Amino acid sequence: MKPPITDSEPVVHPDGSTLAIQDPTPDADTAVIRIGKPAAPGPLSRLLRSVRRNKVPYFFLLPTIIGMLLLQAAPILQGLYLGFLRSRKDKLLDYLSAPWAGFENYAEILFNPDSPIRSGLWDAVRNTALYTIAVTIGTLAVGTAAALLVNREFRFRAAARTLMLFPWIVPTYVVGLLWGFLWQREVGLVNIVLVDWLHLFSEKPTWLIGPNTLWAIIVPTIWRQWPFSMLMLLAGLQGIPKDVYEAAEIDGANAWQAFRRITWPLLKPVWAILILHGLIFNVYSFNIVIMMFGNGAGFPGKHGDLLMTALFRNSFQMWDFGTGAAMSSLLMLAMMTLVFLWYRIFRDQLTGK
Amino acid sequence: MNDSGSGMTAGTDDDLGAKARLSRRGRLALMVALSCLAWTAAFALAFASVLSLSACDKAGKDGSAKAADATVPNGPGELLVWVMPNSPRPEKDMEALLEPFKEAHPEIAVKISVLDWGSAWTKLTTAAISGDGPDVVQLGTTWCPFLTDLGALLPLDDLDGEIHVKDSFLPSTWAAAKPRTSEHITSVPWFIDVRPMFYRTDVFAQAKVDPKSLGTWEGYLAALEKIKAAGIRHNGETVSPIGFPGKNDWNVVHNFAPWIWGAGGDFLNPMGDKCVLNSPEAMKGILFYLDMVRKGLNPRTNMEKNTAQVSADFDAGRLATFFESTIKNVYLERPPEQGGSANSHVAGNYGVLVPPAGPAMRSVFMGGSHLAVFKSSKRPDLAKMLVRYMTADSSAQLSYAEISGFLPALKSAFASPYFSSDAKRSVFRDIVAYGRCYPAVPYWGEIETAILMKRLGNLFDIAAEVNGPYSEALVKSEVDAAVRDIDGQIQAHFRNHPEHVELLHKSLAVAN
Structure with missing residues (x-):
């Protein structure tokens, strides 16, 4: 395996002297052999070098690193490992010493149609x-x-801003309960407004069962989350200097042009963050479905079941933790791909290029 | 990073002025202080998790009995009891129930902890695994086999020697007391939950329906059609012949069960190793139940509701009949200031009936709760004494039935005038004879909550035609899928527990 020599950075020897690789040859292996020291500037050795140089800051970072290892890395690794075990309810006591299953759980999810x-x-x-x-x-x-x-600028602007945050402070499970009432076919407010007042449909639609259930979870989630987007975008808007708009006005730009040429590009980094937040937050959505369809009881249905509710059912109601962990690992992989794609798309906005 | 790094070397740097050095030292001091705090926190965390890990390990490896040593021991003669909210004031009602026991045993202090049904299962399994649990615990009947299988429950065979579960308690409660894969009695029936039919006497009178004609499915169906045809209205709203919820509900499987059994079908075969839900008999029961939706006897809008909402419909006078637990009766009889609805129109115009008999048999879904002693209990003898009092003492059984509205599990308690003196309660007494429970196999839990809840729930959607036109073939294919899922689940269980096959055979032979 080739140690990745990236550029002509100086190589540090244990004695502290440095050796710059002059004219790195395409054959990097030979270069390493020529140096004859194991201190090739791979990521690890570069890290070690950095640690040696900055002992105190790394010492200060140590608690965080230990905390992260304990609270994040350890559970994640356990979860990944659990996906390779036959961990069903009767092996609960064994936890990580449950029988080894290899790729059985993954095969079950991906290839067993029954x-x-x-x-x-x-x-x-x-x-x-x-x-x-x-x-x-x-x-x-x-x-x-x-x-x-x-x-x-308008009167009561501060009050309006505060009131607009209201849906955001309602806990998601309350949102689920609340909208569970609003969506009811006969007595729910949604149908009363849509059908009885606005006459948009000839017949009252059913929202809590059937294909409409997807709308029944999308709308309340947007209702709950838009204030957060507003807050972030408002902060972004306040960060745009006023004189840019003034200059645009002098140049004869209309309101749309000002939005298109100034607001839109300057808000892009905020949008990037909001899109990432939305992707992650919504893929892991659970409360609203669980609360809206039977307070955690019933099956949300063909059009209301989300990945998280399916995962919950298959791990904690089916008592099959191995397969549940395998499913979670696959989801994690998918999410990492998604985040990678996101970064590729928004890299320029995020790095300020 | 680099900045503070150079700060460290600042002391040796002669070019720097004293002022600059001071400020760097100040910054350094601040960082040291902060890092001390962070270190302490990190160590505390690490220490706590290592501790809890080793405690878990101990519990896991040494068995729950020993693991209890690692936990805080109960005080002398103290019993911790976990119950669910079975009555309006769960804790106070339990205190009242235990008053005579405390008087007879002043040396025992009983501590009651009320769990809620939603989180109880997690708490129970955690307690079972960690060995840090209560002494006496209330268990839903379907939980008994699994917790027994996990080895969390103390065998109560010696207690059974005194109270004779098989002679003293209703037959349908025996199964969960001694699960089929267990060789011991591990729990004692505490109370039972059956679902009588509630009906509106005024609506029946208006539609000229004789309650006596509701003895069979045919009679019931005819009565429902008659009520529908009569087009009775209450407070400006049409009264529906029957009301039951769809799939957004806890009771999906319980609601289907009596119809499946009544037609001669069942969930599992007698051996308990195969699902027979797609048998012609079971299908007949399923289709009969769904037909009530198809025929508009149960309005389709009910398919999006849950039990509480349908129950509220009955209170508001919108339903002529519906099936609900006996606790509904207590609610209808209780004055409003105690949270009931005694003065409402419906409370003055309702009756109860034994549910109609199907073509094969009359059967009623029976749930309920048992009491068990955790193996980790440090005072198993006292715990057993408490279980004996709560289950085998006729007056204790009766007083808890009066408070909660559930029915006693002890047969002798039904001899009380509490049942014979009241028309409705004497119907309840008659119903228990038809009570039937789910199979007491350790894999029933996931069959019910993960598979049947979903598949039978989908049947309601098919009947409501929310995804397309109805057909019996669609119903059949969904039930076939349920059978396939359940059989797969059972096989997976046997792969991990081959010894259970033999135990099932054995228990079947005993039953026959």
Whole structure:
């Protein structure tokens, strides 16, 4: 395996002297052999070098590193390991010493069409994808509109801003309960407004069962989350210097041009962060579905089941922790890919290039 | 990073003025102080997790009995009891129930802890695994087999020698007391939960329906059609012949069960190793139940509701009949200031009936709760004494039934005038004979909550036609899928527990 020699950075010998690799040859292996020291500037040795040079700061970082290892790395590794074990309810006491299963759990999820775990999983993936995209876009759209609105000068602006934050402070499970009432076909407020007042439909739609359930979870989530987007975008808007707009006005730009040429590009980093937050937050959405469809009891249905509720059912109601962990690991992989793609797309905005 | 790094070397740097050095020292001091704090926190965390890990390890490896040593021991003669909110004031009602016991045993202090149903299962399994649990615990009947299988419950065979579960308690409660894969009695029936039919006497009179004609499914169906045809209205709203919720509910499986059994079907075969839900008999029961939705006897809008909402519909006068636990009766009889609805129109115009008999048999879903002693109990003898009092003492059984509205599990308690003197309660007494429970196998929990809840729930959606037109073939294919899921789940269980096959055989032979 080639140690990655990236550039002509000086190589540090244990004695502290440095040796610059002059004209790094394409054959890096030979270069290492020529130096004859194990201190090739790989990431690890570079880290070690950095540690040696900055002992005190690293000493100060140590508590954080230990904390992260204990609270994050250890559970993640345990979770990954659990995915390779036959850990069912009767092996609860064994935890990580449950029998080894190899890739059995992964095969069950990916290739066994008869698996009870697999059944309906595609529905959950599809629902989660639609839900995440719809909620993220919806939240951004409403948030942007609201932020532009309350960024203008008007009386009671502070009060309006505060009131607009209201949905955000409602806990998600309360949102689920609340909208569970609002969506009821006969007595729910949604149908009363849509059908009895606005006459948008000839017949009252059913929201809590059937294909409409997806809307029944998308709308309340947007309702809950847009104030957060507004808050972030408002902070972004306040960060844009006024004189830029004044200059644009002098140049004869209209309001749309000012938005298109100034606000839009300068808010891009905020949007990038909000999109990432939306993707992660909504893929892991759970409370709203659980609370809206039977307070944690019933099956949310073909059009209401999300990945998290499917995972919960298959791990904690099916008592199959191995397969549940395997499923979580696959999800983690998918999410890492998604975040990687996100970074590729928004790299320029984030690094300020 | 680099900045503070150079700060460290500042002392040796002669070019720097004293002022600059001081400020750097100040910054350094601040950082040291902060890092001390962080270190302390990190160590505390590490220490705590190492401690809890080793405690877990101990519990896991040495068995729960020994692991209890690692936990705070109960005081002399103190018993910790975990119960669910079974009555309006769970803690006070329990105190009242235990008053005579405390008088007879002043040396025992009983501490009551009320869990809620939502989190109880997690708490129980955690207690079972860590060995740090209560002495006496209330268990839903479907939990008994699994916790027994996990080895968390103390065998109560010697207690059974005194109280004779098989002679003293209702037959349908025996199964969970001694689960099929267990060779011991591990819990004692405490109370039972059956679902009588509640009906509106005024609506029946208006529609000219004789309650006596509701003895069979055919009679019941005819009565429902008659009520529908009569088009009775109450407070401006149409009264529906029957009301039951759809899939957004806890009771999906319980609601289907009596219809499946009544038609001669069942969930599992007698051996308990195969699902037979797609048998012609079971399908007949399932279709009969769904037909009530198809025929509009149960309004389709009820399919999006849960039990509480349908129950509220009954209170508001919107339903002619519905099936609900006996605790509904207590609610309808209790004055409003105590949270009941005694003065409402419905409370003055309702009756109860034994549910109608199906073509094969009359059967009623029976749930309920048992009492068990955790193996980790430090005072198993006192704990058993308490269990004996709560289950085998006729007056204790009766007084808790009066408070909670559930029915006693002890047969002798039904001889009380509390049942014979009241028309409704004497119906409840008659119903318990038809009570039937789910199979007491350790894998029933996931079959019910993960598979049947989903598949049978989907049947309600099929009947409500929310995803497309209804067909019996759709119902059949969903039930077939349930059978496939359940059989797969059972096979997976046997792969981990091959010894259970033989135990099931044995228990079947004993039962026959």
